[in-house]
Amino acid sequence: MARSSRLTRLDAFSKTVEDARIKTTSGGIVTLISVLVVMYLIAGEVGDYRRIEVVPELIVDKSRGEQLPISLNITFPHMPCNLLTLDVMDVSGEQQSGVTHGIHLTRLSKFPESSPIDITALDLHADEAPHLAPDYCGECYGATPPDGKKCCNTCTEVREAYEKMGWAFGLGEGVTQCEREHYGEHIKAMSEEGCNISGHLQVNKVVGNFHFAPGKSFSTPQMHVHDLQQFFESPKEHKLSHTIHHLSFGPDLPVGEVSHNPLDGATHEAPERAYNYMYFIKVVSTSFLPLGVKPGQDGAIETHQYSVTSHERSLQGGSDKEHPDTLHARGGIPGVFFSYDISPMKVVNREVRQRTFVGLLTGICAIIGGTLTVATLVDRTVYEGLGKMKKMHEG
Incomplete structure (x- = not known):
């Protein structure tokens, strides 16, 4: 009873008897x-x-030897697909010329309709002769035959031989193989068309660039050049006006957690044929970790965000109309160039409860x-x- 009495004195919740309570x-x-x-x-x-809120964290990117995925969808309403070439190169010395793997070319009707015509691969040699004499050996017209061959039996082989020598090819006038396959006629038939290029690339995660330029490309130890003869001699004035429907470096992050890709929806109208566009892109590695997921576990999203600045100029050079004190250099390759640089930092976005x-x-x-x-x-x-x-x- 004594112990109970001591605990009773500690009771902070005094009770009242039922009769003493008044309800109102x-x-x-x-x-x-x-x-x-x-x-x-x-x-x-x-x-x-x-x-759940997303908390960003900035760390040093310690990844090594990774590949950088590029997803693109670009329309050139005034350039036929047969004239456009996609090349990739980086500071490590690796080059990819005339990239076609993972890339889809869609021929478009004449601007402004620009509706799809064909999504299949370009076939400029559909009329290739199926029946040639067994001992036939086509001339290479002064060029060295392609690797592993002694003759140039098709227009494609003549073009490859010219490319190997670094010579311009044109429409193949006077080349028996190309005349037989009606190569020049196919080129002229496509002159009024546009082109949509979409697909995916895998490049080294180092400083580099990929670009779209007219004409077949070839490289020498000193330079990278394009065969621009068809582009400049065509009676149709092809221009490098373009619309970037989509450009990203990896999978999209969950909606609302990252801003729109900066170049998506960008449109530029080229005022003349000899024109150059350059996009300077800073790529930042980005991780997204859903609630309860740690780096490297299933569910973590590894991608890249980017910022961009752009520049355009006429290859004729001269002063800038908007900035009279600025002089543009003369010369260069007409095209659309994307130069990317890799940031040493990485952004980690974590989902956490407040x-x-x-x-x-x-x-x-x-x-x-x-x-x-x-x-x-x-x-x-x-x-x-x-x-x-x-x-x-x-x-």
């Missing part, structure tokens, strides 16, 4: 309002607990306790006020 209408109203307020505030606390479960419980207890305390004061004030008013009326 005003008290019922205050109680009902208090319950509604508590429910509303607890719902807000639970909503805050369930809310509040912990312990914080949720603490908040709920604070809401209940605070609401009941305030309700008690309000009820006491109302009860005593009504009591005094009743006495005043009776008196």
